[in-house]
Amino acid sequence: MRALTWHGKHDVRVDTVDDPEILNPRDAIIKITSTAICGSDLHLYDGYIPTMQAGDILGHEFMGEVVETGPKSTLKKGQRVVVPFTIACGSCYHCGKHQYSACDNGNPADNQDIGQEMYGQPMSGLFGYSHLTGGYAGGQAEYVRVPFSDVGPIVIPDGLDDDDVLFLSDILPTGWQAAENADIEPGDTVAVWGCGPVGLFAVQSAFLMGAARVIAIDHFPHRLELAKRFGAETINFEESKTYEALMEMTGGIGPDAVIDAVGLEAHGFFVDNVIDQIKASLFLGTDRTHSIRQAIHACRKGGRVSMPAVYGGFVDKFPLGAFMEKGLTLKTGQTSVQHYMPALLNAIVEGKIDTTFLISHRLPLEQAPEGYKMFHDSQNDVTKIVLKPGLDRVAR
Amino acid sequence: MSDDAPLTTSKNAQVRQDSAEDLIGIESADLIGRTVTINRPRAELYAYWRDFEQLPTFMDNVERIDCLSKTRSHWVVKAPAGAMVEWDAEIIEESDGELIAWRSAEGADVPNSGRVEFRDAGDRGTIVTATIAYDPPAGTLGKLIAKLFQREPAIQARRDLRRFKQLMETGEIATAAWTMAQLDEEKA
Numbered sequence: 192m193r194a195l196t197w198h199g200k201h202d203v204r205v206d207t208v209d210d211p212e213i214l215n216p217r218d219a220i221i222k223i224t225s226t227a228i229c230g231s232d233l234h235l236y237d238g239y240i241p242t243m244q245a246g247d248i249l250g251h252e253f254m255g256e257v258v259e260t261g262p263k264s265t266l267k268k269g270q271r272v273v274v275p276f277t278i279a280c281g282s283c284y285h286c287g288k289h290q291y292s293a294c295d296n297g298n299p300a301d302n303q304d305i306g307q308e309m310y311g312q313p314m315s316g317l318f319g320y321s322h323l324t325g326g327y328a329g330g331q332a333e334y335v336r337v338p339f340s341d342v343g344p345i346v347i348p349d350g351l352d353d354d355d356v357l358f359l360s361d362i363l364p365t366g367w368q369a370a371e372n373a374d375i376e377p378g379d380t381v382a383v384w385g386c387g388p389v390g391l392f393a394v395q396s397a398f399l400m401g402a403a404r405v406i407a408i409d410h411f412p413h414r415l416e417l418a419k420r421f422g423a424e425t426i427n428f429e430e431s432k433t434y435e436a437l438m439e440m441t442g443g444i445g446p447d448a449v450i451d452a453v454g455l456e457a458h459g460f461f462v463d464n465v466i467d468q469i470k471a472s473l474f475l476g477t478d479r480t481h482s483i484r485q486a487i488h489a490c491r492k493g494g495r496v497s498m499p500a501v502y503g504g505f506v507d508k509f510p511l512g513a514f515m516e517k518g519l520t521l522k523t524g525q526t527s528v529q530h531y532m533p534a535l536l537n538a539i540v541e542g543k544i545d546t547t548f549l550i551s552h553r554l555p556l557e558q559a560p561e562g563y564k565m566f567h568d569s570q571n572d573v574t575k576i577v578l579k580p581g582l583d584r585v586a587r
Numbered sequence: 588m589s590d591d592a593p594l595t596t597s598k599n600a601q602v603r604q605d606s607a608e609d610l611i612g613i614e615s616a617d618l619i620g621r622t623v624t625i626n627r628p629r630a631e632l633y634a635y636w637r638d639f640e641q642l643p644t645f646m647d648n649v650e651r652i653d654c655l656s657k658t659r660s661h662w663v664v665k666a667p668a669g670a671m672v673e674w675d676a677e678i679i680e681e682s683d684g685e686l687i688a689w690r691s692a693e694g695a696d697v698p699n700s701g702r703v704e705f706r707d708a709g710d711r712g713t714i715v716t717a718t719i720a721y722d723p724p725a726g727t728l729g730k731l732i733a734k735l736f737q738r739e740p741a742i743q744a745r746r747d748l749r750r751f752k753q754l755m756e757t758g759e760i761a762t763a764a765w766t767m768a769q770l771d772e773e774k775a
Binding site: 316 | 757758763770
């Protein structure tokens, strides 16, 4: 099959590799019809994530058609499914509590050593995201092997296009969980740092959860424009002072809940010695931890802090004093995609959530390297690239 | 000891060694231990483990175990650099559903003793604790070499227990391979 493979910094190629096979009873093989490039894939592209190996297949946002099933899979050939980026078994204690991203068994035993060392306990496996998260082949390919296919993939009803549902794989549930973690009460004002895909979905979700006002913060005009389309008020931090603006816009109180969705798409597990490099490469073009500091600083007394943004190592100058004195609550974590998929699919079917606005480019898989370069070089215009293995070559 | 922490977590190597010596009667032995909680009933986990011939399914470095009688078994284990070590093991203590302990017989390539305990953990399933005492060949150097080849018992024990948990909870052992050939290579 053809697959997008990683070979080093700014070196991804479409190679011919072996087709995947059923290896475990609960496996399924999916023929990919749509697969997106995630902002966090850019961290792999930039060479910031350790334990990548030449030839690794990338991609963790994908969907397609079931073409083969293991004896314990509950899927049927021909079904269309969206696959969660977190690989979770559905049988362990954490899966039982719907904490799928904390699954004990989704990460192969030998790979769990690193997570155990870094975090105290290993987390679940992820598709196409380095050997820290299992070393699983990703979905930017013609086919992919999906473990635990009886609990992960969600079957898509007829009548919905790929574009309508693809983002159930990661960024929509991630944005939803971010808003849920903000414990929004009716009438609340919620501030969202970062208007990438997760920030934009968090804006939509916050309104659906009853927020009266959402204030979106970014510096890319096009992304702020998208936030505005969903009813958010905006702050462009290159033009206005964020903290001062937030205080004035909330009557001197501060937002009831704050969501740090900067660097949000980084599902990575950075070790602290690369954090400094990463700091310089973020969406907000500022210190890596600036957004979480600012969010804590601006949050009203007794308010809630939600952090979908991924921090993998250690953070310096964390405002623990403000956090304690103001009595804030922090909720965070990798997304338990499987938990949110059914309800969010319903919301899409009922027309309550639209995700298609995000897609700025569609390319055939063969042009994936071009897509990576475009996404890397132009964050204002390129909001989301979807790769379609079957698509004819697109002239650019 | 002035606290309730398991002996395997002692900072004092002498304490671990003394405990290992009690188990296998060899002075230079080391003691390692690992605990895991498995979301399955105690009886089921015990039954699987008690059938020693099944252990290589999740013990990556164990090539084969042949049961010679109800209490005696023959172990063939991978050692660093493609070598194999072998020994007979005798069950020295067992309590149905709770405990299995075994010890290598006279003349073992690597004298060792193992003990696995199963305790109820309410709605979380069963707490499984494996304790292994072993006498590394060539002492500290042997241990270093073993570590280099990822065949050190401490590393193996924690990975084997994770695989045991995966097998019992999910019915399979997680792998990131995507072809049969890759999986075979992983297991080699």
